[in-house]
Amino acid sequence: MRTLLLARIALASPFLLSGVAKASDFAGAVAEVRGLTGIGPAVPLAAAVIAVQLGGSALLLARGRAVWLGAAILSAFTLAATLLAHDFWARPDGLASRDATTFFEHLGLIAGLALAARMAGPGR
Numbered sequence: 001m002r003t004l005l006l007a008r009i010a011l012a013s014p015f016l017l018s019g020v021a022k023a024s025d026f027a028g029a030v031a032e033v034r035g036l037t038g039i040g041p042a043v044p045l046a047a048a049v050i051a052v053q054l055g056g057s058a059l060l061l062a063r064g065r066a067v068w069l070g071a072a073i074l075s076a077f078t079l080a081a082t083l084l085a086h087d088f089w090a091r092p093d094g095l096a097s098r099d100a101t102t103f104f105e106h107l108g109l110i111a112g113l114a115l116a117a118r119m120a121g122p123g124r
Contacts (some may be wrong), residue, residue, distance in 0.1 A: 004111060004119065007116070008060050008116055009061065011109070012057040012060045012061055012074075013071075015053040015054075015057045015074055016054070019049075020052030022046065022053070024050065025059050026047075029049065029050065030042045033046045038086040039084070039118070049081075052073060052074075052077045053077070056074040059073065060074060060116065063121070068117045071113040071115075071120070078109055078110050082110075086103040086106065087099065087103075088100035088103050
């Protein structure tokens with residue numbers, strides 16, 4: 001059980017760190033959202049990103065079905081954010097490699113979250 005908790009802490013860590021950093025520098029979070037996605041309005045979207053990152057992490061670190069819900073929320077968020085912010089197929093050659101690497105790292109994170117959801121999901 002301790003190993004599973006440590007694995008969930010590791011999975012939650014990028015979201016926790018990012019959510020705390022964004023909450024600590026909300027103007028920076030708004031600028032990041034605006035710069036990465038081009039989607040507006042950036043202020044409510046930045047607030048939603050913080051809520052999803054911190055709330056999803058809290059659920060992932062909880063017990064029972066909350067783990068499944070947190071993993072599902074963070075997976076959906078990561079997939080959407082990855083498609084919007086790391087569209088390597090649309091980048092110039094000089095930037096495509098970096099975004100491709102990040103894109104596939106995020107797919108690995110989604111896979112880890114899917115495993116966490118499966119292990120803690122309904123019927124477990």
